[in-house]
Amino acid sequence: MRRSLFVGALCLVATLPSGCMLLVDALAVPSESASGSFTAIGGSLAGISLSLGSPPSGGGSTSDEKQSYSRDLRQYVGLFMASKGTRRDFERGVSRIAEAHGIAHWEAEPATAYAIGQGLAQAGVSAQQMSELGESLTSNEATAQQVLDGWRNVAEAR
Amino acid sequence: MAQRRRGTLTSRTLRALLGLSLFAGFAAGVARSVAAAEVGFVYVPGNLGGGSGGHGALVIDEAVFHIQNRGDGLVYFVRDRWDHFEHVYTGLKNRPLHIAHVHVSNADRERILDQLSQMWVAQQLALAEREDLRRDVEAMEALSLGGNSIEVETAGLVDPHEPGAAASARLRGQLGARIDSGHLQSAIQEVESQIARTSIAYETGVRELHDRLALRESLRAVEHGWPLADAAKVRIVPAYDAPLTLAERRALTAYADQLVREWAELFASRRSDRGRAMLLTWARALAIQESLHENRLVLLDPLPAAIRPRSRLAEVPPESRRRWVDQTGEILLRTRPSVLSTRGIKTSRYNQLETLASALAWFASGSEDVALSDLERQQSPARTRSVSFRMPRDRRARSRLEMELERARARLAKAESAIQEKYAYDLFARNCITELERSSIDAFGTRARARNALGGEVTPDELFGFIPFVFFDRVVSRLRVIRTQEIPSYRTRRLSRDRTLGARIRESFAPLSHVYVPRRRDGDFLLFTDDVFWRRPLYGVANLAWGSLHLGKGALSLPWDRGVRLRSGFSGLFWSLPEIFFVNIRKGTFDWIEVGGSDTP
Numbered sequence: 001m002r003r004s005l006f007v008g009a010l011c012l013v014a015t016l017p018s019g020c021m022l023l024v025d026a027l028a029v030p031s032e033s034a035s036g037s038f039t040a041i042g043g044s045l046a047g048i049s050l051s052l053g054s055p056p057s058g059g060g061s062t063s064d065e066k067q068s069y070s071r072d073l074r075q076y077v078g079l080f081m082a083s084k085g086t087r088r089d090f091e092r093g094v095s096r097i098a099e100a101h102g103i104a105h106w107e108a109e110p111a112t113a114y115a116i117g118q119g120l121a122q123a124g125v126s127a128q129q130m131s132e133l134g135e136s137l138t139s140n141e142a143t144a145q146q147v148l149d150g151w152r153n154v155a156e157a158r
Numbered sequence: 159m160a161q162r163r164r165g166t167l168t169s170r171t172l173r174a175l176l177g178l179s180l181f182a183g184f185a186a187g188v189a190r191s192v193a194a195a196e197v198g199f200v201y202v203p204g205n206l207g208g209g210s211g212g213h214g215a216l217v218i219d220e221a222v223f224h225i226q227n228r229g230d231g232l233v234y235f236v237r238d239r240w241d242h243f244e245h246v247y248t249g250l251k252n253r254p255l256h257i258a259h260v261h262v263s264n265a266d267r268e269r270i271l272d273q274l275s276q277m278w279v280a281q282q283l284a285l286a287e288r289e290d291l292r293r294d295v296e297a298m299e300a301l302s303l304g305g306n307s308i309e310v311e312t313a314g315l316v317d318p319h320e321p322g323a324a325a326s327a328r329l330r331g332q333l334g335a336r337i338d339s340g341h342l343q344s345a346i347q348e349v350e351s352q353i354a355r356t357s358i359a360y361e362t363g364v365r366e367l368h369d370r371l372a373l374r375e376s377l378r379a380v381e382h383g384w385p386l387a388d389a390a391k392v393r394i395v396p397a398y399d400a401p402l403t404l405a406e407r408r409a410l411t412a413y414a415d416q417l418v419r420e421w422a423e424l425f426a427s428r429r430s431d432r433g434r435a436m437l438l439t440w441a442r443a444l445a446i447q448e449s450l451h452e453n454r455l456v457l458l459d460p461l462p463a464a465i466r467p468r469s470r471l472a473e474v475p476p477e478s479r480r481r482w483v484d485q486t487g488e489i490l491l492r493t494r495p496s497v498l499s500t501r502g503i504k505t506s507r508y509n510q511l512e513t514l515a516s517a518l519a520w521f522a523s524g525s526e527d528v529a530l531s532d533l534e535r536q537q538s539p540a541r542t543r544s545v546s547f548r549m550p551r552d553r554r555a556r557s558r559l560e561m562e563l564e565r566a567r568a569r570l571a572k573a574e575s576a577i578q579e580k581y582a583y584d585l586f587a588r589n590c591i592t593e594l595e596r597s598s599i600d601a602f603g604t605r606a607r608a609r610n611a612l613g614g615e616v617t618p619d620e621l622f623g624f625i626p627f628v629f630f631d632r633v634v635s636r637l638r639v640i641r642t643q644e645i646p647s648y649r650t651r652r653l654s655r656d657r658t659l660g661a662r663i664r665e666s667f668a669p670l671s672h673v674y675v676p677r678r679r680d681g682d683f684l685l686f687t688d689d690v691f692w693r694r695p696l697y698g699v700a701n702l703a704w705g706s707l708h709l710g711k712g713a714l715s716l717p718w719d720r721g722v723r724l725r726s727g728f729s730g731l732f733w734s735l736p737e738i739f740f741v742n743i744r745k746g747t748f749d750w751i752e753v754g755g756s757d758t759p
Contacts, residue, residue, distance in 0.1 A: 064220065065506065068237075068275075075276040079283070088366070088430045095431050096286050097279065099538050102506025104435045105420045107427055 069101040070115040074154075077119025113143050117150025121158075125151070195264055196640070197612075199594075200224075201256040201630035202247050205745045206680055206733060209251065212626030214591045215243065216274070216598070217257065218267060223274045223597075225590040232581045233588055235278045248647050249751040255645040256630060260637045266602070266611040273601035277593075284577055290365060291570040297364045298563040302556070307546035308364055312434045313375045314541030315390045315441035315458065322383030325447030329418055329440070330383060336422040342381050345425070349374045353547050357558070371545045372433030379440055380421075386444045390541050392459035392515050395522045398487035401453050406498045410446045413503040417443040438538060442508070455494075457512045458539035461520065475675070478749035479521065485750070486518045513537055591629045592618035613638025648751055649673055650689060666690075674746045678722060681729030681744065682708035687737045688745045698737025705731030 076097055080090055098106035106112050120130070130151050134144050198217035204210045215224035222243040226234045247253050262270070297308040349370055356367045378384070393399070402410070421439045424432045441458055448456040493514060497507045549555070583589065595618040602608040609615045614636030622628045634642060646654075652673045653665055664670050668683055676682075684704035685697040709731055712724030733744040 068221075071271060071275045072279050075272060075279045076283070079276065079280055088369075091430050092365075093283055095435070096283060100282065102509040102538070104438050104505060104538060105424060107429060108420060108423060 065101065066111050069097070069103065069109075070111045070118070072097050072101070073112065073115035074119040074122060077116055078123045081120070081123035081125075110146065113146035114150035114153075117147035117152075118154045119150075120147070121151040121154035127155070130155075195262060195267060196259045197262050197267060197270055197598075199258045199260060199630065199633045199637070201258075201626055202253050203256075203627070204743045205251055205253050205747065206729070206743065207251070207747060209253070210733075210743050213247075213253075214594050214626050214629060216270070216594055217243075218271055218274075221271075223278075223594075225593045227583045227589070231583055232577065233583050233590070233593060234581075235274075235281050235593075237274075237278060244645065245751070248645055248651075250648075250748050252647045252649050252745045252747050254647045254650065257643045257645070258630065258633045258637070258639045259641045259643065260612055260633070261640045262611055262638075269611070270598065270601045273597050277597055281581060284573070284580070288570070288573045288577060291566065291573050293368075294364050294566045295563070295570050297368075298559060298566055301364075301549060302559050302563055306549050307544045308368060308371065309542045310368055310371045310375060310545040311540045311542050312437040312441070312538075313372060313545050314387055314543035315437055315539060316375070316379045316384040316444070317387040318375075318378070318382070318384050320385050323385030323444070325444050325451065326380075326383035326385060328447055329414070329443050330380060332415065332418045333380065333422060336419075337425060339381070342377060346374065346377045346381060349377065366430075367547070369431050369433055371547060372431070372437060374433070375543075375545060376433050376436035376440060377425075379437065386441060386448065386456075386458075387541065387543075390441065390458055390539065391445065391448075392457050392461075392512070392519050394455055394457075394490065394515050395483070395487065395518050397522075398490055398518065399454055400491075402449065402455065405500050406494075407450060407453075409498045409500050409503055410449055412500075413508070414443045414446040414450075416503075417446070434540070438540070441539070442505075455511075455515070457515045459516050459519075459541070460509070460513050460537040460539045461516050475749065481750045483518065483521045485752070486514065486521055490514045490518055509538065512539065586624050587618075589624055591626050592624050595623065595629065647688070647745060648748060649686070649746060653689070668746065674748070677747065677749070678726045680746050681705065681731075681733055682726050683730045683734065683744060686746065687742045691740065694740050694742060695738045698734050698739075701734035701737060702731060705729075705734050 073094065076093055080093060083089075085093075094106055094112070098104070098109070098112075103109055117130075130148060134148050196218075200215040200217055200222070202209070202213040202215070204212045213224065215222050217223075217240055220240045222238040222240050224236050224238070224243075226236050228234055244255065248255055293309070300308070353367065353370045353374065356370060417439050421436055421443070424436045424439065429435075438458075445456050445458050490511070493511060497503065497511045581588075595616055598612065599605055599608045599615070599617065602611050605615060605617075616629060616632045616636060617623060620632075623632075633639065649665075653662070665673060666685055668674060668676050668686060671686075674686075682705055683701045685700055687694045687697045687701070690697060705727055707727075709724065709727030712719075712721070712727040715723050736743055
């Protein structure tokens, strides 16, 4: 089941137009261990890198607000990993959570990639899987680094 | 029942208002929340208006988590700020708070926070999924009847029927450096062709179509220079408005640049639902252009387009309503400089300004039907518009749509059933207390770990474990409680300012009180019994007689007031009965209390 989901996601990825700075290109790397949900999350990380070049959105935000957003996102990643949804489902879920925190363009929010990495670690994604993800993100190093940093933050504390 | 519902809903409206105000950081922060390595278990004694059995909550740092029954048969996980929670419960609802501070390690505190977050996220997504499915079914029903359009969220922020606006042309010029017209037109063609290929399938419902239509509308809004829809705008009520300062103009100009940049990023993104975000981002930029042109703030209105009246404010005195306007206006005035800061405007904060302006406009409009209970602290403007598209009309397509509609209905029924199974309110098995107990155990995986973390165990399956005060007593006696604390109700705090015999006698009587103004929703009663014990049965008898008297008067006025006084008299009589047996529930409530006033605890 997991394998078929993963393959399905890869097919989806393969149909995407090339030329964009997409993480999804890298998800064409087959992985026996990667689940469909993991793939879907990976696909969504693609857009984050597009926005990382933007300066932060300005002041006024408290660290509490940001922490709350990150925590919700971490928990959501865990729930999503158990649900085996599609990339579209994942993105819709992130949008819902971001909107609840007043964030429309979540790809531009640096906390997003980091929190997704943390959520992946909490959901038990292995170092091997993260390594594959990292390798696949060669064109999106900043995103990859944030995701990996988030993953390490949780995984290494365990 | 009707009265109880109205009372609850009015409280929700109040909560919505105060939620806005306190989130805006206007209220004086009250350092009563728990310290870093503590979790506070809160017990709130009962009062009329949906909380007669008492209430419970968890407080960690400045955040409060509690579970509410909103009268639709479900329990809702609610997150709040401590100062807001305290204001609503000790102030407007006039109920004291009892807090048991339990020592936990930082790691365990984090586990509890994670668990509470997970519960909230899971419920939000389940409810959102149900809404999406409802929308799917409604749209498919309309399509099966021959329609060729669906409602698209945020598409109503712009108006395709009005000529192109100068504001839009200016923004388009800014965007031109990033995305040329050819690129934009080819993107429109691409999404048009995707829409033409989209099939209304069971797996995705109409979501894929919705996303693509939103994307198309966002692209067309830019390409054709559609202006902001009049109905999507809100201006600040004149009494609280002021021309833009130079600093504000600079901040808004920079923010508009940022929004244009974000729009370009979203354009390049592969995020499937980016159309909605693009529409919202563009509409905000348009609103800023209008603000700069008019030299006064023009904001997007986050109130839903189709106002669903949930609260009738007819029973709220005009004086209280005027104070709501004043208070919201004051809060807006104080919030504005911190949001429109030259250090940069943060979208989440800007959204709060939109929400405040919207709330103020509604209060000032004098409307008795207020949909403020629909407003959350952060609510994205998402005005919908019916968007048409070309849909295949051949026999095969119709038959497929019928089939998919049935499947979508079945899926909605399944989602509804799952929500009922997971979140249906049950007085004994799933209420505000049982879910707190469960969350404090589930956070640790096993009961043994929970015992270790909290110093003991309080479980929902124990005898009377669903009763708030029993729960609190067990927390105090079993868990690692380092201190307990009581925060008095608003009326108690006010009484403590004047302890003379005359004042005490006067304030004992509801009709004579200078602090409390009798309200129908509280029922007709003569004497307060929450601050007496041995005299309570005697007072209860007096209240019983008072309620009976008003019940009789209500019966006489039934033909003229549609039973309003009758219900109030009956409530007065009914809630006097527990007092005869030393139990106080009724405490009186308030429509308005100054935020951060001298009576703030």
